[in-house]
Amino acid sequence: MRKTSLGRSGVSVTGVSFGAAGLGNLGTEVSEEQARATLDAAWDAGIRYFDTAPHYGLGLSERRLGEALRHRPRAEFVVSTKVGRLLRPRSDTSGSDIANGFAVPATHERIWDFSAAGVRTSIEESLTRLGLDRIDVVYLHDPDHHEHQVFAEGYPELERLRDEGVIGAIGAGMNQTRMLDRFVRDTDVDVVLLAGRYTLLDQTALDSLLPDAFRRGVSVVIGGVFNSGLLAAPRSGATFDYAPAPSALLDRALRMETVCENHGVPLRAAALQFPFGHPAVSSVLVGARSAEEVRDAAALSARPLPAALWADLLCSGLLPAGVPLPTDLP
Template identity: 45%
Template sequence: MTDPAARVQIGTTELSLPRLGFGTAPIGGLYEPVPDEQAQAVLRAAWQAGLRYFDTAPWYGYGTAEEHLGQALHGQEGSAISTKVGRLLREDIPPHPTQLEPDGTRGFKVRTARNVTYDYSYDGVMRSHEDSLKRLNVDRVDILLIHDPDAVGVGTRELMGGAYRALHELREQGVIHAFGAGMNQWQMPAELIREGDFDLFLLAGRYTLLEQEPLREFLPLCAARDVKVVIGGVFNSGLLASPHPGARYNYAPAPDAALARAQAIQAVCTRHGVPIQAAALQFPLAHPVVASVLIAGRVPERVEENLAFLRTSVPAALWEELKAEDLLDAAAPVPVSPG
């Protein structure tokens, strides 16, 4: 069991993050609309539950999630906020192809006329930062993350000459505490670590109970450079929350192999009387470079449900069986059960 309020220092910065944070993509209307009052109820529930780290992005609801968060945190003190750079929002452009689902509709179901254009230049990052401050209605954010440059083929060299230079300058000036990148893959973050002075990375869906490939290269590299990692997508887009046909994995219907592996993991959890969600939420926190894990949800009840999963006792025998059945990397650190 993990104390969600326990904090982890981020490198040599003045910033520390609690072990549990809240991700705002779902309340930005990911896949289905979330009315304003419902989004506010979710964020109130997160605050009242003691969550004090919130991650957002211009991409989430095309600015809507940042606006929701700004409204919810207005007048509150003591929270840490991370948002992202690389996508600018404009109303005078059509949707970018990356915004569209196979049926041609936008992935975030919101009414805003804003659409995205990608810009990882020095000026684009500075503009993105200023725009986010306005939507969040704050004077500063704690963390800025380069968001999904791989989505449009932007490489490490281009980032280092533009986005990195801007973020490094903002940190040196004390405008932000820390910076890094947020992606759904670990290979490019590994390249970035080798090229610059980063504080942390947000890795979504790649170090989970379902897959642990970053154990071999990326996480050791983070440890060697004193770089922390925030884990998003801990349920692999829903597959580890409910492994059934039609469940999402990587934002798309899960392939048969991934579904079968998730169902095998669930069977082990069931034999030990543990909800698969509890094992999935607790597992990444055992790795020493992981500072925080993000939960999310479209309804207030999901916040308390996830906190209950975090408090659930998971016996050592469950992790041992997962490793024995080759369902968990043998080298993966696992939580230590009390007693």
Template identity: 50%
Template structure:
């Protein structure tokens, strides 16, 4: 990976590699407290100095773990982002209950205040409006003005949107002053949805881009029968494409994971890639993949095969 300065609205430098904490909240399978602690320790040691979380990750579990396990010192703490727009409603016995949408200013503030309590912090670096695809009127009327005020009050340093679909995300970037966006699954070796509109728009507006879901829910990590692709079992066609991508990488003795992680960072609009990890071993493997040298000729081969659009190679920095 090549570090580079970026002309963005962010008042801080966004690390090139981040840790996604949905797995630490129990996505797909439970993770024990000791393993969560080991994962965070490995991430810090490996230079993953950005941590992304959300109230919905394990009904607050991921945030609570970060509050217990991350360093409290501002000098040692990573960049932290969390999300808002959804409220947790536990059952009377304290066990996880409903997750409800609330885009009102009161709901946005309650969500952030609850997150700060779980995280054990007085502020966070980034606050994303989380999956607001179906609520454009609420975003315009109450939610976006609310996060603007939270930023003005210093409770968050930057605001943005975290979504799985690039078209509505692009519409929000075009309409509002957005510091940063997190787009998941739509800029990968198998999915280029974010490329035509969202990334050029962010480049023009100075909006930082964080990319998640580079493995498309696992298919690009391990393209074997039963692998998931965008939260569903991969089709035969998707599995075949992922295997072909792996074969091309193998010709150059490059792990498929290395190409998957480094691909979004070829584009000058992308500032960071966030990787969901559930163990210290996964962190170590992904950090090594992020640093694995990839020859230019492989990128060109992947481009000719349709996995890397030519315009991305043209955007390559470093």
């Protein structure tokens, strides 16, 4: 699997990366055996970039990821985690965290903290949960409502940690483009992680974020390529950005699926490969909760897609004119 350096950092990631939110019991429980088999399958498929966060299952994702990787050759893989939510023990641990999306006991509460001290503390605690000697990439996680503190304290602290050699690359991860574009324009980030805003159905990132990132040499990792489900299986009841898909978007996804089927291609393959058409994109982050899902994603990413497929999506008006496509790259 091809590798690309993140910005000027020297940290290299595989084109397909593993999103470990599911291993934090996102939505439903995943057994320890299933989690380990999923991560082993990712390794066997050639994936060497793994992304997690304290938020995912109140640290469960980090613990499972670290346990699966700590016996692998450390120079061969890259791990990213995130800062912004500190985990603090709760006095009442009888409930569940499912209200926050994770099927785990509510043993801790999340405390928003993008201060310099909070950033350092979060990284130290993540290192403990991961059981690794270092974290390669650190993202400021969902700082939407903390813009002042992030730019005044959190981001400068990440720069200091990078200068100290504690972190290899720094960036921010969000599902909006405005603030990420500010990171690209006004800071020295190596990479930004964008979820759900550069897909077959949503090319918001083309307005400014992707062009600016390319000009400034900032890498972009794309997540949410299936828009939470609609582009994986466009059917009545499918979700778009974690809400029921509007009828117009469902119709568009179904029309895309028909075009893909006419070329003998699963819609999922086109959705997964589409972001690679832009030269700023270094990796596509795919969440998985089973070995079968990992193997499917790896196969879809490697599947040759005919140029005629992309041409038909353009000609039918399902993709806008001028959008960069995988066939445009040398």
